[in-house]
Amino acid sequence: EPQNFQVKTPERYKKYELDNIIEDGSFLSKEKLREIINRFKEKKNLILQGPPGTGKTWLAKRLATVLVGREDFNGVQIKSVQFHPNLSYEDFVRGWRPGSDQKLTLQEGVFMGCVKEAKKYPDKNFVIVIDEINRGNPAQIFGELLTLIESTKRNPRDSIQLCYPSSDGDNSGVYLPENLFIIGTMNIADRSLALVDMAFRRRFAFINLEPNFNDVWRDYVVKEKEMDLNMANFIQKALINLNNKISSDPKLGKDYQVGHSFFTPNNSLKGKNSKDWFRDIVKTEIKPLLEEYWFDSYKESEDAIAKLTSNL
Numbered sequence: 001e002p003q004n005f006q007v008k009t010p011e012r013y014k015k016y017e018l019d020n021i022i023e024d025g026s027f028l029s030k031e032k033l034r035e036i037i038n039r040f041k042e043k044k045n046l047i048l049q050g051p052p053g054t055g056k057t058w059l060a061k062r063l064a065t066v067l068v069g070r071e072d073f074n075g076v077q078i079k080s081v082q083f084h085p086n087l088s089y090e091d092f093v094r095g096w097r098p099g100s101d102q103k104l105t106l107q108e109g110v111f112m113g114c115v116k117e118a119k120k121y122p123d124k125n126f127v128i129v130i131d132e133i134n135r136g137n138p139a140q141i142f143g144e145l146l147t148l149i150e151s152t153k154r155n156p157r158d159s160i161q162l163c164y165p166s167s168d169g170d171n172s173g174v175y176l177p178e179n180l181f182i183i184g185t186m187n188i189a190d191r192s193l194a195l196v197d198m199a200f201r202r203r204f205a206f207i208n209l210e211p212n213f214n215d216v217w218r219d220y221v222v223k224e225k226e227m228d229l230n231m232a233n234f235i236q237k238a239l240i241n242l243n244n245k246i247s248s249d250p251k252l253g254k255d256y257q258v259g260h261s262f263f264t265p266n267n268s269l270k271g272k273n274s275k276d277w278f279r280d281i282v283k284t285e286i287k288p289l290l291e292e293y294w295f296d297s298y299k300e301s302e303d304a305i306a307k308l309t310s311n312l
Helices: 001-005 018-024 029-044 055-070 110-120 137-143 213-221 229-248 272-295 300-309
Strands: 045-050 078-082 094-098 104-108 125-130 181-188 206-210
Touching: 018 029, 018 055, 029 045, 029 055, 029 181, 029 206, 029 272, 045 055, 055 078, 055 125, 055 181, 104 110, 110 125, 110 181, 213 229, 229 272, 229 300, 272 300
Parallel strands: 045 181, 045 206, 078 125, 125 181
Antiparallel strands: 094 104
16 A cells, blocks of 8 residues: 555665665675666666675665665565475466465465556565575476566566466456566575576576675774674685685685675674684584585595684
């Protein structure tokens, strides 16, 4: 309803822009963020891909917020969903599902719900955020909507009929409005995930995110998260060296680097020992990850862990 768009928000978030992403803790430059958002607006479908821990989901939700123009506390203009192997077209788009009366009824999935809302309010942007978009089967989940998501086909002339009529029996053609945007995240280091097919890939713009242990990261964790400066400098050098080792390994490569999110504290380290915090992260998160990377070479992972912790 129209009143959903009149949510009272804190003064800082009445308007959400690229500068707010940087304030929230992005280590990308404003120029890079502007390049990404401009590509998103033009293509309408964007995927952030990169190694684990590079802040793909974090950035996707904030880019969606920039496109909407403000934080969407009610989840009206921004919808989030995660793809997984059991997700189907019937779940995401439209299909038969059990109702409260234990009978099968035609129900709209989250995507068609977004389409309807976007058509009702053409002067406002709507975004659907799809986490782990390649963990399901995107071509199967989108079905015939794979054609409609193209930026050049967002008009009534290119309407097509869906597999199922709407819940009220309407079987007329469907098109996607201009003000509906799709942003997904993709982990390119997971061996268990299949590559998306070319028909799906052609409809999205892809942005690569890389580990960002730059001086912006160091200043942020020291000033905002109160990490010890010497520890921040140590992490910066140690992780750059580790990622160089991973990138140069012919069995791994750049897609398997360790991202900065692992070493960006969620909460302030004030009153805590930064070295102990680092050791805990290495023991519980980085060590298992490296053992998975070098599953056929135990010595490689042990040497890498030793180099991370031996000089503390």
